[in-house]
Amino acid sequence: MIGAARRPFALVLGLSGLLISVVVTFVTGDVPTGGARDGLWLSAAFAVAIVLGEWLLLSAPGFRGSAPIAMASAFAFALTTEISPGRFVTYGAAFVVAVTAFAMTVGTATRVLAGRASNIVETTGRLVAIAVVTILYRVAHLGQSPGAPAPPDGLVPWQRAVVMLGITMLALVADTLFTSVLRVLSAAANLRRTFVEEVRSSFAMSMAVAVTGVLIALAAPAMGIAALPLFLMPLVLTLFAFRRYVSIRATYLQSIRTLSRLTDVAGYTPSGHSERVAALSVRVGRELGLSERELLDLEYAALLHDIGQVALVEPIPGGATVLAAPADQRRIEADSVAIVRETGVFEGVARILEHQTTPYRQVRELGEEIPLTSRIVKVVNAYEDLTAGARSARAREAAVERIYLGLGYEYDPRVVDALLTSIGPGADQD
Structure with missing residues (x-):
């Protein structure tokens, strides 16, 4: 079936991204070095948050599937370059993408093994967004070399926040465009209309995800790993509220079925x-x-x-x-x-x-x-x-x-x- 053709393509693309990022990470030595034990703990904390976020996927009729906790955690992981004031992490873009891809794969595989719904197209779209943020911020903006500490950007906090927010929004647009193109390729749909509908259905949640990721990254040098659960808590509460709303909508649909x-x-x-x-x-x-x-x-x-x-x-x-x-x-x-x-x-x-x-x-x-x-x-x-x-x-x-x-x-x-x-x-x- 033509409509199903986008799923194998997205699967191949996602697995290729995981394989390439892992190979590049080890070939370039783009991993925490020296006494960077704190960097390893920080990476592990973000990886666990991403896995849990993929497990707590949001999906409902009429809404674009999303994993806000996973996305916010991954954005924060890509944007966090200081372990504490003046101490910069040594891992670079390839390591961030590799850890994120691995965590997303584990989270998605866990959902599939548990018999829960999972959309490989949307998962791959999220990975594309993370790669965009990582490359634009760490490579294009900071000029970080593989295996070298992330250099300071010389910006005051509010300027850094604006740069981070702009990059995350561009990444979310890339995610939406990626899934829209796959939908258009699998069905003779209009790209512009599909893209606009995708943006409308995910705009509010995307803004919350982008802001949360930036807040965690800005607070991490002062608060450490504690910034992760603290700033994710509003998204967790939103998740439970959304699931309550989905339950009401399911009851609503059942009422319509009864009327029909x-x-x-x-x-x-x-x-x-x-x-x-x-x-x-x-x-x-x-x-x-x-x-x-x-x-x-x-x-x-x-x-x-x-x-x-x-x-x-x-x-x-x-x-x-x-x-x-x-x-x-x-x-x-x-x-x-x-x-x-x-x-x-x-x-x-x-x-x-x-x-x-x-x-x-x-x-x-x-x-x-x-x-x-x-x-x-x-x-x-x-x-x-x-x-x-x-x-x-x-x-x-x-x-x-x-x-x-x-x-x-x-x-x-x-x-x-x-x-x-x-x-x-x-x-x-x-």
Whole structure:
């Protein structure tokens, strides 16, 4: 599957970064030397914090996965050059990248062995960000040589803080750009739109991570290792608050799923129809490179796309709206939008549902703005209506053949191609 191609690429890139940094570290002797025992303890403390941060990964529908504790610790590790006032560390950029890559690998492997979700693309993106910070600060800014102590930069504290913050923000942009490019390469998505969505979904957390990393680095000479847990504590508390929020959102989604089953219970649609449409719509959306926030709205819209059928006096045979008259389709659409808007919190979902029956020709011929998510719901709903939940090869072929009759007129060809990829052999069903 094309959409999965970015994962092996990211894995190879991440492992290559780990191998190269380890080799360079030992070839150049870029390790703590002499009596730098404090440097070793400092490195070990940062490595442990990075491992724990990778274990405490933040991931939720509608949000870009992140490891704020690991990132803040790694940034601080890269930016910390003094063990105590006047005593500079002897390890350089290659050692920092090697230790960070090793710690991230251990943390990620631990999650995988424990059966917890882990995204290799996002993990590699974080490693790219750490490498950018390390090279820009230690090599470009300080001019540190391998195995030599980091020289002072001659800046007053506030100037040093500005330089550190600017470098960490550039690194976070590099991380976001890296993951956006991989998403665009794996699906025919727009790079600019993908990048903007990635920034929007991670901006607040990224700022907190950057500031925390800088604070730890600035406080380390005076406070030593104690600066690490002290300044990480707000992020730890934020992590628990975020997980509480995710739990509430999960309950919210369950409530929406329950509401979507109303048409099943009332006999308007086949059992499980809305859930099948939602699951397949999300897979198609991922294939087309939608952001996590767009996928969440798409899932909600797909679950509620048929809720307007409860206003019908007589059910449509088999609940197949694709076989209903256009006027009946628009009436169901309008009722669905009205019901969703009554909640007062699903405006994005309502906008998707407003165009779920609009023919694609109105985009091609009239230039009408129809959200890609609406076109996805239209195609997937048609496929599910025509297969009636059957998963046999014959049912699939018959449904696809019917959809092809309306290709370019009723249905967006790009969405249909993504559907075929999502239901084809070897398709990712996650």
